[in-house]
Amino acid sequence: MSFGKGHHLHLIDGSAFIFRAYHALPPLTRKSDGLPIGAVAGFCNMLFRYVEDNKQGDAPTHAAVIFDHSAKTFRNAIYPAYKANRPELPEDLRPQFPLTRQATRAFNIACIEAEGYEADDIIATLACRARAAGGTVTILSSDKDLMQLVGDGVEMLDPMKNRRIGPEEVFEKFGVAPDRVIDVQALSGDSVDNVPGAPGIGMKTAALLIQEYGDLETLLARAGEISQPKRRAALQDNAELIRISRRLVALDCAMPLEVTLDSLEVHPPQPEAVLSFLNAMEFRSLTTRVAASLKVAAPPMEAARGAEVTGAHDAPEAAPSLPFDTAAYECVRDAAALERWIAAIRERGVVAVDTETTSLDEMRAELVGISLCVQAGTACYIPLGHRQGGGDLFGSSALTEGQMPVAQALALLKPVLEDDAILKIGQNMKYDAKILARLGISVAPIDDTMLMSYAMHAGLNSHGMDALSDQYLGHQPIAIKPLLGSGKSAVTFDRVPIDQAVAYAAEDADITLRLWELFKPQLHRAHVTTVYETLERPLVPVLAQMEMAGIQVDRDTLSRMSNAFAQKMAGLEAEIHDMAGEKFNVGSPKQLGEILFDKMSLPGGEKGKTGAYATGADVLEDLATEHELPGRVLDWRQLSKLKSTYTDALQDHINPETGRVHTSYSLTGAVTGRLASTDPNLQNIPVRSEEGRRIREAFVAPKGRRLVSLDYSQIELRILAHVADIPALKQAFREGQDIHAMTASEMFNVPLDQMTPDIRRQAKAINFGVIYGISGFGLARNLRIPRSAAQGFIDRYFERFPGIKGYMDDTVAFAKANGFVQTLFGRKIHTPEINARGPGAGFAKRAAINAPIQGTAADVIRRAMVRMPAAIAGIDAKMLLQVHDELLFEVAEDAVDTLIPIAREVMETACDPAVHLSVRLTVEAGHGANWAEAH
């Protein structure tokens, strides 16, 4: 049957896939001969994902991958400068092109290119033919040049964002329907492809003109009617150039092409062809995954046994030698069985441990079972707290039969878990260590696969077990969701039948052990062993202690404040409704936007991409000069935030047993090395506004004790002064000057004794801007000054402190060359987007500039925290919280004066002896009955 109605054709933009793959991955080479294969590796991964994704659902009946053939096309005959300003291809990319064609055929997908034509023309021609035959077409690409083809059975799919692009999306981008896209492109031109267009006319203007005149020829014919002289001239003087531009951007829908649609019919990959290709490329992990998907055995690696794709995080040793077999896992039900496992652990000296509990909140979770793994494939699960389903009215029910008493199991395990000679491996061991600590077992020594992954690959991928297993072992772990259910019918792990729990839990321990075996040697090769050993692993027990200690929060104080906020909010709400002349939900940005900009017609209403008006604080502040309502909304919002997020939600986090709030710190939550605090987040308790600051009065010390706060003074600016080597900044710090005032004086030629708060404020904003990878736009917005003035400030700053620009350029260059940046202590932060094009490039650059500074500061306080417990061991004091540059302690009243100098010394000398800063770090201290007083 030939292609026609009911058939669906996928046209894949192969060249875009290649470039995306090339820039997304580090420069990998084939181990056996050094052949560059990074783009091929990424390309194959994308193809595999494409094949997997299209197994079900609205799968295409026909498909092809389209490539560009060569740089010269018929368009060069029309306009020689077409695409003339394209940068040279990277030299390690060109040799990969033929391999991507081979890869496509290996996956049994048709592969098309044609001399003298661009891939886009082939796509256009095939799309037109398919449409004429009555079929439908999806073009897998996000290239705007293809958008002219959309409509009437043809749509695009952005494979990266998984976003459908139909006529509406095209209109959103170009301001005209798909059939007029080339008119707009002809007018606006394209700097990337070197399409000239009309000088002085951009996309916005072009769309406006086409909307008004209907099409390009009419517009050119009636150009004389345009009232703006510049526009009129641009069109009249360049009519020919515009017509040429139109021929350049118009795709050829009827090029000669021997391929028939029928020959593009979809066939599943032939295992032998695809596996032998992947094997020849030495993609071990992908070979395994593809083999698993095709349900055949992976071929043995031939060329390079034990080979490694250098720099690859999709490393070949990821291939599991042993398949996962849940049936082989043992359920341990009595002491005799557990003793056999303990003997095996003692013999090996290493064990992966995982606990199953009733909650993600370690302070409330009840132990349900423990799994152990001593070598890949050899794992067990010890059920301890499983209960019969159902339960009575009160939810309680009897323990399932065939489980050891918890006390007996723990008594047997405790000596092993606490044995110095036995390494306990976990994935996020802080969680399990806390569960076991509450049961009287202090687990040590430990290794943690999540932290190993973080030390090696921060910025590259996430570090959860499912992701790691999939990525490095080519294995999808059993999902927890089907076991627990979701929504109202969700149950806790103790209700999971034991046989299912065995498979799930033992597999987790098995995966953890396999990941550890894989990561352990890699740490060294990635040169992050020291980072892992000094900044990650030793922090686990320190954070566990802090989290378990918790901080006392006074419920009555919060409750009183909450009531006061509610009253004020009610008053403001009435005022706001009055001014608006109607009742509406003040908390709804959508409704507020409509009131402000539609009903009241205030100026400056701008709709975002979702079509809603922006009503952020910056917008409302600008409007406050026009009307009183926006100011009231700002006040209301502040109170609403304080009430819902702090005075109310915080009360729910007070643990009923301890009466304290126990946050949880994530060691891998921020790519830069900072910690992140969750459930609740105690790193964003208000302090900047006077009203918010009072929330901190609810964070108290118990009777007879005090809260002590120690924080680093200007740590990031000091680190900047050191790494960028800025003599003026260093000297100012050495002399204990006000750093922002000094900057202001230097920049604006104002003597220090004549400094005004406003000038200092501007300098402060610039200092912070520098740390963030400053841009004229960003500074302008922050200071609410014209962009030109902001740019002037920045130029002047770079002039006065020449090392800064050098540091920024060097950092970005390093990131581009290496794919990561580093802190002074060797922490790596990967920057995979740094070589990308488009707006993402700006983000990546600024992040790369900021990361070494923010990351070094994070390393410094981590070092201080690791050393703190030993330093304050003799003092009646506990470290409770970390807020990036601050440590908060709870201390016996009479020990405050002892603690402060000792803790300060630890913090100020935290860099020693690994790094010698040319600027000394200083720490400010305070104490009080509550956090507001202490800070």
Place this chain on the structure above:
DNA sequence: GGGCTCACG
């Protein structure tokens, strides 16, 4: 569940 808004360093 995504987007908006806003709290912190």
Place this chain on the structure above:
DNA sequence: GACGTACGTGAGCCCG
């Protein structure tokens, strides 16, 4: 000429 921009986080609310 046009585009989009300060860095790093987490949480609560609205709304489809």
